[in-house]
Amino acid sequence: MSADKQSSPPDSPWGRVTEDGTVFVRTTDGERSVGQYPEGSPEEALKFFTDRYDALAFEVHLLEQRIGAGKLSPEEATSTVKALREQVVEANAVGDLTALAARLDATAPLIAIQRDARRAEKAQRSAESRAEKDKIVAEAEKLAEGNDWRNGANRLRDLLDQWKALPRLDRSTDDTLWRRFSSARTTYTRRRKAHFAEEHERRDGARVIKERLATEAEALATSTEWGPTAGRYRDLMREWKAAGPAPRDVDDQLWQRFRGAQDTFFGNRDAANAELDKEFAVNAEVKEALLVEAEALLPVTDLEAAKRAFRDIxxxxxxxxxxxxxxxxxxxxxxRKVEQAIRSVEDDQWRKSDPEKSARADDMVSKLEAGIADAQAKLDKAQASGDARRIKDLEADLANKQAFLDMARRASAEFGG
Incomplete structure (x- = not known):
């Protein structure tokens, strides 16, 4: 070992290097060895382990940023903080490891807040999902009870896609709603299949009926019994409409046969009538001339002469x-207008000459005249006695009888009385 290492080993607030190159880190629990760096100087040894600390500090900084930005779920953040904290506490590095661990511990309140926010958000999504699934189930059950066979199946498929896109609820609630939804789809599908099976059966029955009607219509197409055959075609048309639709691949073909036969018959009838109309045109000219004679009889001045002339016409x-x-x-x-005018004049004369009505009118005149004479006698007597109230009543009665007498005399005059 060199003289420099022996004379002045480096020192720092967070660690030191011994003469043999052993590096210690200082913590609140005391010193602990973090390793040796014998091949370099003490300064290099200390720097090697402080660089490790800086790398850990950078990891802590990045984790703090990710947690603050909410890029990790609370669960991921908690597990990552725990793992990194274990690395910091046991790290073979020189630096303020206690402060670094404290920074990691300081993320706990923020993670707790985020966890609560996530729970609230999840609860909100769950409530919204529950509401949407309730709506989906209610609509599916309504479709299952209805008869919208054309659009119902497509709508149920749309509802299934909506269901799959929604978040799951708690298992019990989700399973209960799903069973209702699935049951509604099953019920609708079963009823729809039964409907189309019945409709297929009805269409097959209609095909048999329409084949018979088309065959009969074709057999009548060449008939020249215009009236009875036209009536029979009307009956066949009513039966055709009552039969309902046949399978689509044959319904149009059968209708073309049926309608073609009809068109043939009525075309033949129209052609025959057109030929008859040509023959009848001369008859119309004759009747036009007769109408000139008949209309010249009006207004009627001589009833008997008009009746004789009209009979001849x-x-x-x-x-x-x-x-x-x-x-x-x-x-x-x-x-008919000329005939009615002559008859009206005849009826009017008869009413005026009716003997029975004339006799009744004369009898009424006689009775009223007798009644007036009697009322006048009573009035004279009342006037003689000075009975004012009696006079007033008798005068009113006399006036009424006189009015009826006038009407009866006019009626009697109308009957020649």
């Missing part, structure tokens, strides 16, 4: 035959 009208369908309503309406 009516015979010619019937003999003229059918007219085109688009002219029928107009022509029939005009001839």
């Amino acid at each position: 009516a015979d010619k009208w019937d003999a003229a035959g059918k007219v085109p369908r688009d002219r029928m309503k107009d022509l029939e309406g005009r001839i």
Whole structure:
């Protein structure tokens, strides 16, 4: 060993080097050896171990920053602090190891605060997750009771994705809600399958019915019994609508067959009617001329002459035959208007000449005249006696009877009385 090492070994507040190169660190518990550095000078030996301390101090500084920034979970921070503190306490380094350990201990309150914050945040997330899962379960159960077969399955898949994205709750609560959700999905799926199975069965039944209806419609397509066949087609259409939809791959084909047969029949009927309309056009011209004669009878001045002339016109009208369908309503309406006008005049004359009504009117006049005479006699008697109240009542009664008599005389005059 050199003379320098023997004469002046270096010293510091936190450690020292002995003549044989042994390095000690000073702590609150006293000194302890941290190692030897025989191949170098005492200064180099002390620096070697103080550099170790500086490296540990840098690790502590980095850990303090990470904890302060919240980059570690409370659990990770606690375990890291514990491991690093053990390294510091047992470190073969020279420096204020006690202060370094105290700095690590000083992180405990901050970690505790972060742990409480994490717990509160977790509780908040849990509460929000519970609320969302409750909503998901409620909607799933509502879908399970409904009949939205088109959109329900897609919506349940969306709800499942939402469920998976939410944080888990405590095991008991999460399992209970999941069982409800899963049960709702199962119920919906089972009911949906049953619905489509029934619908498939109904569609197969509708296919059989529509095949029969299409076959019958095709058999009627060439019929020339226009009235009965048109009625039968209406019946077939009602049966077609009542049958409901057949499977999609055949429903349109069957409809094309059915509608094609209908179109063929009604096209043939329209063509036949068009030919008839051409033949009936001449009849319409005849009836137009007859209408000129008939409408010339109005207004009626001689009832009997008008009736005779109209009977002759009516015979010619019937003999003229059918007219085109688009002219029928107009022509029939005009001839009926003339007929009703003549009948109205006839009815009016009959009412005026009705013997029974005339006799009743005359009888009413006679009775009212007798009643007036009697009322007048009573009034004269009351006036003679000076009974003012009696006079007033009798005058009112007499006035009423006189009014009725006037009406009865007018009615009797209408009947020729």
